[in-house]
Amino acid sequence: MAEVKTVARPYAKAAFEVASEQGSVAQWANMLDILADATKQPKLAAALQNPAFSAQEKASALAQVCEEAVTEQGKAYLLSLAENKRLLLLPAIAELFTQFKLNFEKAVDVNVTSAFPLSTEQEQALAASLSKKLDREVNLTSVTDAALIGGVIIRTGDLIIDGSVRGKIAKLAEAINS
Template sequence: MKQRTPEAYARSILAIALEPWLEGLHAVQHAYETDAKLRGQLDNPTIEIKDKLALLEGVLPEGSPPELRKFLGVLLTNNDFGLIDEVVNALREALVEEAAGPQQAVITTAVALTEEERQKLEARLMEQFGPNLEFLYQVDPEILGGIIIQVGDKLIDDSVRGRLQALRQKLGVS
């Protein structure tokens, strides 16, 4: 029998809680993209924020969270409503990453890294691949020096062995 993890339950709660947000944001995004009149009114700096929010009320699905309305008000107040498409896409990407769970970063070096080197490397990898990483360190003296990093389907081979193999290929030597 498969045992459920607390993380799986937490992800389920998160997905359920965010569903009304996604529905509302998608409805607003779609209306903003397809209704030129609405877009013109929302982008018009002479129309008051409360009037713009009233326009959006007609677009939002019934039962949309009040916090979503406040968020839309913040976008309007900051003159950032044009970012709605990017906000929706970023939220979707974050949810997909979260649903997928942590990615494993396999790091291979010729010698063991110090704790300080690990922390710096982990910070750089989280900037590049997102914070949802688990790190697995391996020592393989056969790579001669440098580092090999595998995250998902991405491979970064900056090892001496990898450079020598690339040089052999360029020179046509087996």
């Protein structure tokens, strides 16, 4: 996976630079998300890999499938990706673009998995605490998983805070076994 992101990073960075210069970061993020979803469709992915089609045909076909979201610059971007045989990198490009966008906006997406549903007050308190710790605006998404027994697991980017009972039991078992 690291190789895909390494190859996709310059394309995402270039798209982000163009989008930020134009003040259309949100529009580009939306467009890239839609294009990424389209390339995940098996039939379209197969067509994009088919050497019988030219780069122009592939870029045009993808632009037509997503025509409501694709701008003129987006079409040029797709053609560039197609010429370099990078259209199937769109999911990774969209993901990296979103990371650039969140970093630019000083925001971060945080996923919280808890053993029991969190109240609105608990979510707000957790978001405020994480916002202070991470020095960013926090976009909190909460999910319930009874298998945790108790506590929460917080994930954002490569940071994982495991405060679950299940995680503590696993650490204890590992310490006992070693």
